[in-house]
Amino acid sequence: MENKVGAMGGGRVWMLCMCIAAIYAAYLTQGIVQENVSTTRYGEKQERFEHLIFLNLAQNVVCFIWSLLMLQLWPNKKGTQAPLTAYWSASISNAIGPACGIVALKYISYPAQVLAKSSKMIPVMFLGALVYGVHYTIREYLCTFLVAGGVSLFALFKTHSKVVSKIASPNAPFGYALCFLNLVLDGFTNATQDAVTQRYPKTNAWHIMLGMNLWGSIYMAIYMFGFPSGNGWAAVEFLRQHPKAAWDIFLFCLCGAVGQNFIFLTISRFGALTNTTITTTRKFVSILISSLWNRNPLSFQQWTGVVMVFTGLSYQIYLKWRRKSQHSHSDSKKSPHAVELLKKAK
Template sequence: MASAVAPIFGVLGSCMGCMVFVENIAKQEPSAMNLMTFSTFLFISTVGLVSTSKFFTVKNQIPLKGYFKTVTMFFIVNVVNNQALNFHVPVPLHIIFRSGSLLATLILSVVMVGKSYSARKYISVFAITIGIVICTLATSTQGDSGLSMEEASKHYKEWTIGIIMLTFALLASAVLAIYQQQMYEKYGKHPDEAMFITHLISLPFFLIMGSDIVSAATKLSASAPHSVFPWLPSLWVDLIASCLLQYGCIKYVYQLNSRVDSLTVTLVVTLRKFLSLIVSIVYFKNPFTPQHWLGAILVFAGTLAFADIWGSQTANKQDEKKKQ
């Protein structure tokens, strides 16, 4: 477990730090989400080209055809999740929604793979679903009193589109998890290679949004000078920081996955999401009502119950008694 300490703190620190910069960009220039996604993919691909592929001199353990379904779904999930922020979806709700991935995973695992689950897991998923619904309704009723009727109607329509996008991304992320599991079962686990290839092959897809990326880059260049690096626009500094931290977040998750069991990974990722939620509320002063807190508690408690931390701890104690 000692070897997992660094990855655990790496996941918590880098992922939470990344969300701060992502939310700052989303608040000041929401149209930059495609640019942010592209920049992250480009950075991870460049690092992987040097450190993992060594400029394509290292032979792939998984053939390129094995990545096709995974890469396609991976790209869609990342782009749709980030684009949802462009439709007035608050970051706290965005975090809570993405924490409900267990719901989509359970449903699609039953439908696509034919798995069966205990009653406790279905109850956990029900709690997660109710939590997301409560948070969504609480956000929809907040409104902006300073908007005209026409502006408020447009705002609500865009927000609804954002919620639909998050729902789609939630289901797509579950399909992605199934595709990744099937790929690893067939070819073996090669996380560094998979991390590099999935980001590299996704880069050509960004050509379809090239004009949007260029337009966003122009807007970021017009932002105010950074207080620490006055020769650089502030939003470009935020973008660079988000790329570095996002790389660290993904890298540490892969490392953690290779050193501890999936239960521990689930708990760390859940804790990271909860802490990111707290940071978003406190640092950016996002509105968070008692209804939001109730929904958030249901989502995170349901996630932990799904992972069965209490049952696993009891089982471990029983095992220790048997050994004695």
């Protein structure tokens, strides 16, 4: 019996290590490719790929195909899935939000974009306190102060001229505004997805991935090819003339599909808190790699801002882990009958 338990424990550790390695590999590679697509000048004419929103459409299509294949290989037989119509509203914000984050790379550097998108807790706490009257602890406000102060410090100090020269249209205020809009829309997406999974608890991760990316593909295709401002055909023509750009975008999409797959797997097997810990540390490493790999030097003050942000995020994760541990410990002290009643009450 003990050997069986030990083997199961070893299996979970192996699965967690595989998820961490896959998420890091997928998103670190995607970050490098995304930065290359937004800064590289392709062909003899040294042209930039200006249609960055097309990346969002391409990723939606690839992720939809990936989830369809996963459902064919491992169909869900546990119960009723959520209807595909349940995802239409969340997919609107999920289509617009990431598109804003991608377009922000025209105006700010990749490290600045990653740092701004890491400050999701700021609008969440702001809206929670202002709209819903949520009361936060001093420690939670300290985390928010560190994150907000770090982002502000990073933004206030001048970006190195070498980094600015790679940006298509340097405009820091507009770039940060797009990242903030990305965060707000992500919050709506997450809340809507939670509502769907609560209503249809048997829905698996790949079905959610399928529904979200199906609607996202439809919305983005309508925008890119149905409106003159979408420039979808211009993007296709650019990729036809520059196969290297087409390969970069395919690699970007493939990394996104693999990353989404293992994020959903991590959440389903180990919980959202474990996933948050992995993705937060991954973002810090993304900034470090961007600075070293792409030779994007950051000033001492900007590195101080980066450290402040991830100190605040790390402390917030620690508080959540401790709260979860204390909750589990208090439950373990109760009688089995009391625990069962508590579960039914929830």
